[in-house]
Structures are given as C-alpha cells and as structure tokens.
Amino acid sequence: MAPLIPQPTDTMRHLTPRVIVAELDKYIIGQDKAKRAVAIAIRNRWRRQQLPPELRDEVTPKNIIMIGPTGVGKTEIARRLAQLVKAPFLKVEASKFTEVGYVGRDVESMIRDLTEIAVNHVNAEEMLSVQAKAAEHAEERLLDLLLPERPGPPTDRDDEAVGDRLEEGDDATEQQYARARERFRRLLRDGKLDDRSIEVTLEERGMPTVEVFTNAGIEQMGFDFQNMFERMMPSRTVARRMTVAEARDVLTQQEAENLIDRDKVRAIALERVQSAGMIFLDELDKIAVVNRKGAGPDVSREGVQRDLLPIVEGSTVVTRHGMVRTDHILFIAAGAFHAAKPSDLIPELQGRFPIRVELDSLGEAEFVRILTEPENALTRQYAALLETESVALDFTPDAIDAIAAVAATINQRTQNIGARRLHTVMEKLVEDISFDAPDMPKRRVTIDADMVHATLKDIVEDEDLSRYIL
Ligand SMILES: Nc1ncnc2c1ncn2[C@@H]1O[C@H](COP(=O)(O)OP(=O)(O)OP(=O)(O)O)[C@@H](O)[C@H]1O
Ligand SMILES: [Mg+2]
Numbered sequence: 001m002a003p004l005i006p007q008p009t010d011t012m013r014h015l016t017p018r019v020i021v022a023e024l025d026k027y028i029i030g031q032d033k034a035k036r037a038v039a040i041a042i043r044n045r046w047r048r049q050q051l052p053p054e055l056r057d058e059v060t061p062k063n064i065i066m067i068g069p070t071g072v073g074k075t076e077i078a079r080r081l082a083q084l085v086k087a088p089f090l091k092v093e094a095s096k097f098t099e100v101g102y103v104g105r106d107v108e109s110m111i112r113d114l115t116e117i118a119v120n121h122v123n124a125e126e127m128l129s130v131q132a133k134a135a136e137h138a139e140e141r142l143l144d145l146l147l148p149e150r151p152g153p154p155t156d157r158d159d160e161a162v163g164d165r166l167e168e169g170d171d172a173t174e175q176q177y178a179r180a181r182e183r184f185r186r187l188l189r190d191g192k193l194d195d196r197s198i199e200v201t202l203e204e205r206g207m208p209t210v211e212v213f214t215n216a217g218i219e220q221m222g223f224d225f226q227n228m229f230e231r232m233m234p235s236r237t238v239a240r241r242m243t244v245a246e247a248r249d250v251l252t253q254q255e256a257e258n259l260i261d262r263d264k265v266r267a268i269a270l271e272r273v274q275s276a277g278m279i280f281l282d283e284l285d286k287i288a289v290v291n292r293k294g295a296g297p298d299v300s301r302e303g304v305q306r307d308l309l310p311i312v313e314g315s316t317v318v319t320r321h322g323m324v325r326t327d328h329i330l331f332i333a334a335g336a337f338h339a340a341k342p343s344d345l346i347p348e349l350q351g352r353f354p355i356r357v358e359l360d361s362l363g364e365a366e367f368v369r370i371l372t373e374p375e376n377a378l379t380r381q382y383a384a385l386l387e388t389e390s391v392a393l394d395f396t397p398d399a400i401d402a403i404a405a406v407a408a409t410i411n412q413r414t415q416n417i418g419a420r421r422l423h424t425v426m427e428k429l430v431e432d433i434s435f436d437a438p439d440m441p442k443r444r445v446t447i448d449a450d451m452v453h454a455t456l457k458d459i460v461e462d463e464d465l466s467r468y469i470l
Pocket of ligand 1: 027028029030031068069070071072073074075076077335336370374418419420
C-alpha cells in the first residue's frame with residue numbers, strides 16, 4: 001500500500017551523512033566517530049523509507065551506544081541531531097526508572113511521552129497550515145462582534161401582503177449593512193480598531209481534575225480519557241472583555257483549532273513516531289550490573305533492562321493516541337561506562353545496541369577550539385551578554401590559550417569534567433566584569449593572557465581552592 005500520510009522524508013533527502021556531520025561540526029568539536037555513527041544511523045532511516053514495503057519492514061535500526069567520560073559532548077550531539085532532523089525526539093535518563101516509584105511497565109512511558117511530543121509537533125504544524133484560513137474566520141467573527149445586529153431574514157410571521165414591500169426594504173438595509181461591514185473590515189485590517197474593547201464569548205471545556213485520569217494505569221487501556229471527558233463536560237461559555245487586538249489572536253487560535261482534523265494529526269504523529277522517532281537513553285551505564293551477586297538496587301537495575309528489552313526490540317505500546325509499534329524507533333544510548341562496561345548489560349540488550357562509539361576525552365587543544373569555533377562558543381556568549389550593557393568584550397588569542405590551559409590543568413588535578421570545566425573557569429574569569437559592566441566608564445574590555453593569569457593564578461595554584469571554585 002502506498003503511504004497515504006505525508007512524511008517528512010523530502011526534507012531528509014538532502015541530509016546526507018556528510019551534511020549531518022558538517023552541521024554537527026558547527027557546534028561540537030572533534031568526536032568524529034560518534035558524529036559519523038549517528039549520521040549513518042539517521043541516513044539509514046531515510047534509506048529504509050525508500051525501500052519497497054516488504055523489505056522496509058525487515059530493516060531494523062542499528063541502535064548506538066556512545067561511550068565517553070562526562071562533559072565531552074554526548075548529550076550535545078544527540079540534542080543537535082534532534083534539532084537537525086526534526087524527528088520526534090525524547091531524552092530520558094535510564095537511571096530514572098530505577099528510582100522509587102517507578103515500577104515495571106513504566107518504562108513504556110517513554111514511548112507515550114515521545115508520542116505526545118510528536119502529536120504536539122504535528123498539531124503545531126497543522127495549526128500553522130490553517131493559519132491563513134483561521135485568520136479569515138476570526139476576522140468575520142470580529143466583524144460580527146463589532147457591528148450592530150445584522151438585519152435578520154424575513155420571518156414566518158411576516159404577512160404575505162406586505163412581504164414584497166418588506167423585501168425591498170430589506171435589500172436596502174442589507175446593502176447598507178454590507179457596506180458598513182466592509183468599512184469596518186478596512187479599519188480592522190489597518191489596525192485602527194486594535195485598542196477598542198469588546199466582549200468575546202469563549203468556550204471553556206475540560207476541567208483540570210480530568211488530569212487525574214490520564215495516568216499511566218488507565219492510559220494503558222488505550223483510551224483517550226482526557227478527550228472523552230472533555231467531550232462529555234458541558235462546555236461552559238464565559239464572556240471576557242479584551243481589546244480587539246487580543247480578540248483577534250484568541251479567535252484565530254480558536255478557529256485554527258476548529259479547522260484541524262484531530263484524527264489526521266494523530267495518524268501523522270503515530271506514523272512519524274514509528275518510522276522516525278528517536279530516543280536518547282542517557283546514563284545507560286547506571287542500569288548495568290557490574291557484580292551480579294549483589295542484591296538490592298541491582299535487582300531493580302536489571303529489572304529496568306528487562307523492561308527496556310521489549311521496547312528496544314520492538315513491541316506495541318498503547319498510548320492515548322493509539323498503538324505505537326516500537327520496531328523502528330532509533331535508540332541512542334550514552335554513558336561513561338567507567339565502572340560498568342557495555343558487556344555488563346544483559347546480553348539481549350547488548351545485542352540490540354550493535355554500534356558502539358567511543359568519545360575522546362578533551363584536552364587543551366580541543367578546549368582552544370571549543371572556546372572559539374562553535375557558533376555558540378562561550379567567548380561569543382559572554383561578548384553578546386555584555387554587549388547588551390554596551391560593553392565590548394574580546395579575548396586575545398593568548399588569553400584563549402591560557403584559559404584552555406587552566407581548564408586542562410584543573411581537569412587533570414581534580415576531576416575531569418571535560419568541557420564543562422570551561423564554564424566554571426570562564427565564569428570566574430569574567431565575574432568582576434559581569435558585575436561592574438553597567439557602571440563601567442570603559443566601554444571596551446580586552447582580556448589577555450596576563451589578565452587570565454592575574455585573575456585565576458591564586459585559585460589554580462591552590463589545589464584545595466580550585467576544587468571548590470573552578
Ligand atoms: N566536543 C565538544 N565540543 C563543543 N562543546 C562541547 C564538547 N563537549 C562538550 N561540550 C560542551 O560541554 C557541555 C557538556 O557537554 P554534554 O552535555 O554533551 O556532556 P556529556 O558528554 O553528555 O556528559 P555527561 O556524561 O555528564 O552527560 C555542553 O555545554 C557542551 O556544549
Ligand atoms: Mg549528558
């Protein structure tokens with residue numbers, strides 16, 4: 001059967017592995033192996049979509065484990081990737097399912113959350129696509145509100161004998177009314193009526209208490225209780241006074257909602273989750289069991305792995321929007337895997353993550369690049385922040401080298417927290433400038449190596465101090 005539902009594959013066509021890596025390069029320094037692996041995985045999903053249906057179902061995603069110490073870009077890669085491909089994307093900590101209060105099937109909630117994200121996404125897209133029409137409808141409703149009663153059609157009570165004469169009169173008033181309406185329309189479009197206050201009758205449906213019913217237990221029954229209750233509740237109408245400008249927004253929103261076909265939204269969203277959904281499973285190492293003899297928390301860790309298994313392997317999860325097959329959802333897992341190794345995961349789960357990529361720990365040379373190259377580089381962020389105070393902040397190249405060296409030294413001496421160290425070092429470095437900026441007579445600050453040393457020297461030299469401050 002040909003796919004009836006439009007899919008975002010057209011936008012995917014130009015996202016070749018090379019293009020994906022180039023996009024990731026804009027934000028993440030190094031980590032080429034990880035970038036390549038995710039780029040291939042994403043491309044393979046598009047390739048799968050191009051296959052004939054019989055074959056398409058056979059190709060399962062090659063899930064990935066990103067292995068690397070803290071602060072080297074694992075989460076960042078996943079986050080940027082999701083933005084790039086615009087696929088339904090969810091980030092979840094595997095360890096959260098071992099917490100008290102999470103039991104058994106709750107692992108399935110990640111699929112429900114992902115579906116919710118997709119539905120919201122598609123809904124927003126649809127809202128956008130009916131925006132023009134909704135605006136037209138809203139305008140008519142505004143005109144209804146602004147203009148005095150439209151003359152009604154002749155009613156049954158009208159005497160046959162006077163009917164003719166009345167109709168003529170009606171024609172005239174009707175025309176007059178139409179002219180007035182067009183006049184108002186022009187004023188409205190020119191924004192001349194924006195500040196005028198009018199009363200808008202709004203429907204308010206659904207009660208907050210309904211939320212209680214959307215908990216997992218009932219949701220597993222595959223029934224959209226919230227929606228059902230919303231429909232059952234008598235819709236209350238409330239009259240609210242607002243300006244024409246506000247009313248235009250409110251009514252457009254309302255009309256857009258009325259124009260949207262909810263079943264279509266669901267169908268598209270479900271299809272998207274199933275064929276393009278992506279789940280970033282962080283801290284996978286925290287649910288690995290190093291010592292199998294142990295009891296206590298290990299039991300729940302292994303339990304979570306077992307619960308994950310069917311979802312990763314492919315099963316059907318019931319959500320309030322419908323059934324979701326998880327076979328083709330891509331899982332990207334991440335973890336430091338210091339104590340535990342991927343081989344400490346239960347074998348079935350290991351098998352479902354065939355691709356392992358290691359991320360490199362970052363050193364001074366990478367720090368120099370991280371400080372300057374990415375579009376969101378820290379030095380740019382601070383400069384932009386201070387620019388709002390009309391202070392021009394810049395860094396000399398030897399200052400950058402010095403900051404990178406300080407960060408690398410402290411990572412070595414205390415704990416290696418990767419690029420996150422740059423945040424603490426930079427914050428300390430610009431602290432005084434940040435504080436004084438609004439009142440500084442000088443409108444330009446250039447940070448050079450001497451200044452970096454002068455500001456950070458005492459802290460760097462005192463190991464105890466740097467443990468606390470940087
Ligand atoms: N290779 C890199 N290039 C540019 N910035 C990076 C890089 N690695 C980390 N960063 C920056 O460091 C911060 C932390 O990175 P990220 O959240 O990706 O770490 P992580 O690898 O997920 O660590 P954890 O294991 O603690 O979750 C982010 O602000 C990110 O922008
Ligand atoms: Mg992370």
